[in-house]
Amino acid sequence: MDYKYSEIEPKWQKYWREHHTYRCSNNSPKPHFYVLDMFPYPSGAGLHVGHPLGYIASDIFSRYKRLRGFNVLHPMGYDAYGLPAEQYAIQTGQHPAITTEKNIARYREQLDKIGFSFDWEREVRTCDPSYYRWTQWVFIQLFNHYYDKDLDKAMPISHLMELLEKGEVECGGGKPWADMDEGERRDYLMNYRLAYLADIPVNWCPELGTVLANDEVVNGLSVRGGYPVERRLMRQWSLRISAYAQRLVDGLEEVDWTDSLKEIQRNWIGRSEGAAIWFPLAVDQKSNMLPAMQCQMGQMEPIAEPSFEIFTTRPDTVFGVTFMVLCPEHEMIAQITTPGQKAEVEAYVAWAKNRSERERKAEVKKVSGVFTGAFAVNPITGDRIPIWVSDYVLAGYGTGAIMAVPAHDSRDFAFARHFHLPIRQVVAPEPDAVSDPDTWTESMDAKTGYSVNSGFVTGMRVKEAMKAVIDRVEAMGIGYRTVNYRLRDAIFSRQRYWGEPFPIYYKGNRPYTLPEECLPLELPEVGDFKPTANGEPPLGNAAKWAWDEANRRVVETSKIDNSTIFPLELSTMPGFAGSSGYYLRYMDPLNDNAYFSPEAVAYWQNVDLYVGGAEHGTGHLIYARFWNKFLFDLGLTAKQEPFQKLVNQGMIQGRSNFVYRSKEDNNLFVSKNIPGREQNTVPIHVDINIVDNDILDIEKFRQWRPEFAEARFELEDGRYVCGWEVEKMSKSMFNVQNPDDLVARYGADTLRLYEMFLGPVEQAKPWDTKGIEGVFRFLKKLWKLFENRTDAPADKAALKSLHQTIKKVTDDIERFSFNTSVSNFMVCVNELSALGAVSSEVLDKLAVIISPFAPHIAEELYHQLGHDGSVCDAEWPTYDPQLLVEDTFAYPVSFNGKLRLTLTLPAGIGQEEAVAAVKADPIGQKWLDGKEPKRVIFVPKKIINVVI
C-alpha cells in the first residue's frame, strides 16, 4: 500500500480532536513547560508559508517535551484588535467584527490542516469582551498606581497620598498638598500615575481629523490626501514605561535571548550615565531685562534661578564648553531672548516647530540655529558663554538643553564651525600633548586619553576626570550624578474604532475610572466606524456612550448632564494593549473572577519558550515585559520576566521569478542566459506557480494572462529559463506560497519537515520549493520501511543506527536545530532500508522520535505496530551509549622529526589499547609501515597522540 497522506492526515486530526489529545490541565504531578507562539493578526490574506515556520518549530518542541514527560501548555489565539484588522475592514466596507470573525475562521482552518498540538480550549481573542475586560482591568490598576522610587516598585496611589498627607514626600505642585482642593490633587497625582493623561507632541492633521504616525507624513503633508500636518500638543493617554527603564535593562541579564535581541532592547532603552549640571544665566547689563544674579566660583548654596539644567555624559569636558544650545521648544527661550534678537529667534522657533520629524531627520547634515543674545555662566570656570537655539538639540531627551563642547563632539563641532564659535581642546591622547586643531576631529568623541587645559582635572585620565568633576559639582550643589534613558513613555490613545475602550469617564474634564465590577466596558456600535472628519474619534458617533455614575451603566450620549451622567473616553487602546498580557490569560482562560488565578500562575510561572519574530524587539517585547513587571509588583505574576527563553524565527522571504520581454517585440520573451538578453529585454514578474525549478511552463504562461496568449519564446536547450530574485513575499510580485496548496499536494507532514529542513529556524531565508520532493521521498521511504518490517529481534546494525539517531535528534531538538534532525532521520531511514527487513522493535522507537516532526504518519505507523493509545502519550526513548562507541580512527598530523598520529578513541583507554588501536587502524598501519609506536601522549578529552 502506498503512503496516502490525504487519508492519514484528516483521520488522525479527527482522532486527536475527539480524544482531546492536546488538552492540558493545570493540575498535574508532571513538571510544567510553557511553549508559546506570538499569536497572529488574522489579516484578510490568510496564512502564507512564512507564518507556520515558527509554529512548526514550537510544535515540535512542545511534542518533544510532552514525550519527555512534561505537562506542556501550548496555546494559540488571535491578536484581533488594532489597525491592520480595521484597515482591512475599511477596505472591504464591512464591519471589523465581521471581517475579523471570517479571517479567524480561515486562519483556524489553515492551522488545523498542519496538525498542530494546540490546546484550542484555551484560545483567546483580544477583541473578545471576556478577554479585553482584563486588559481594561490592568489599565485601571496602572491608573491607580505610581512608581515609588525608594521602594523601586509600583505602589497604590493611595500610598502616595498618605505620604503627601504626612509630608513625607514633598509636594512639587507649586502649592502645599494640604492647601489643594480635590481637583487640584487629582491633577497633581496625574504626574505620578503609571497610566496618565498628558499633552504630548503628535502629528496632527486637522483636515483628516486624526493623529498620524510618522510614516504617514511626508514633507509636512499627509500621505493620504496631501493635507498639511502640524506637530501639536494633544492630550493623550500614556503609560509611564520609562519608570521601569532600569529594571527593563537589568532583566535582560536573567533571560535566555539572543545577544542581538538583547542589544536591540538595550539600545532602545538607551541608558546613559552622566551628570546634570545647572548653568546659570549671566547678567546682561545692556538690556538689563534679566534678573541680576550672583555666580561665583566655589559658591556653596544652590544658585538662584534662572538657570538651565543640562545633561551630559562627559562632565570632564566642562572646561571645553564654549556655548550652550537650547532646543526650539525650550520654555525659557522667550524669557531670555534680548530685544535685538527677538524677531530672529521667533522666526526660527516657528520654522522649527512646523518641521516634521521626517524633515528634521532627513536634513540632519544641515546646520541651523540662532543666537538668543543671552549668555550663561559656566559654573565651573566662570566663563561667559553665548546661548544659542538649534533643533539639533531634542526636546524629548535629557533636559532639552546642552553644554556644547565643540572640540570633542561632532555635532557641536559642526555647529561651532558653521557659526564661527570658539573651539577649545580639553582631551588629548597623552597627558601633555596638546595636538594641533586639525587633528581634534580625529579624536572627537574619544572616551580614552587625558584631560588637558582643564583646571583641576588637567592631567587626569578621562574616567578619573569625569568622577572628579561630578564630585566637585555635587559638592558645589550645582548638579548631581544621574542616569538618562532614551526610552519614552508609550502613547496609549488611538483615535480609532477597532480597539479596547478605555474604562474612563470625564467628570469636570478630569478622568475617573469605572468601577472594576462594571467591566468589561464593551465597544459600542457606531453608525460609522471610519476615522471621522470632525476631529472626534469614531466613538464620538456612538449613540450610547455615556456613563451613568449613580446607576453604574452605559447610557445614551444625549443624556449627558455632567452632574450624574458623564461622557466616556472616546479614544481606544492601541494594538499592543491586548498583546501585552495574553500569555498570562492562557494559563487560566475561562476564569470569570480574575485575569488568572494565583494557583494557575503559581503552577505555570512564566513562558519557558517563546517563539516569534525579532521585529517585535522594540514593541511588543518591551511592552509585555513592562506589563509583566507591573503585575509582578502587584504580586500577581510569579516571575519578573515573562519570557525565559526566546527564539526568533527568521523571516521567510519570497523568491520571485522573472521572464524577459523584448524591448522591441512585446510578444517575444527571451530565456535568461541568451547572449544580449540583458540589454534588449525588461524583466517582468511571473507567477511562481507556473514555474518549476526556474523553468517556465510555456503553456500555462500563455493561459496565465490574456496579454501573454500570443507569446513567443527564444529558448535555450529547448527550455525557457526564468530569472529570480529574493524579495518580500507579496501578492504584487506573484511570489506568495500558500500552505494549503502544499498540504494538498504533499501533505502536512511533508510541509512540516520541509519548512524545518530549509535551514536554521532563526535564519531569514527565501521560500523555495526546490527541495520539497526530497522530503516527500523520505516519507515514502519511511512508509515502505514499516511495510517491510519483521517481528524478529533487532540486529546490531539496526540498533546502532537507531540509537545514534535517538542521540543526535535529542541533541538537535535541545539546541533547536531542526534542520539537522530532519537530515539525521534521512540518514537513519537510508541506513535501515539498506539492511533489508527491520525489526518492529526498532521501528517502534523510530515512530516515537519522528512524531514531533511528522505527527500524522507517526501516529498511523504507531497504530499499525499494534498500539492503542496515541503516539503523543508515548515515552521518548533513551539511547544505549554502549552501542555508540566510536570506531577507532587515526590520521597523521605532522612530521617534525617525529610522526604523530592522532586517534579518536573512547575516553579512559590505556597505553596498550591505544597502541593496539593504531596498529589495527588501516591508516595507522600505513603510517607505521611495520614500525612500533614509541610513545602515547594523552591529551584531554578522548584525543590521544601517538608518537612513532
Added chain:
RNA sequence: GCUCUGGUGGUGGAAUGGUAGACACGAGGGACUUAAAAUCCCUUGUCCGCAAGGACGUGUGGGUUCAAGUCCCACCCGGAGUACCA
C-alpha cells in the same frame, strides 16, 4: 556613525578545536519500462593526470595550536537594529 549578525560547492545548508562539504536539491550517467511516471544504482569542490595518485581549497592578511571553517588581532563585503540621544 554606533551596535549586533553572517561570509563554506551550481543551490539550501552540515561540521563539542580533530578525515571540511553530512543531508537534500540540481546536474550527468545507468538499470527497470514498448514508452512515460514512479523506483533503484553510480558520479558530482577546484586543478593536474589515461590511471594510480597528487596539489589546492571555508571572504582577505597575520597569529595561537601537534591540529583552525571553528579561537585571537586587523581588514574587506553582505544582512539587521538604531541614530543630531549630548
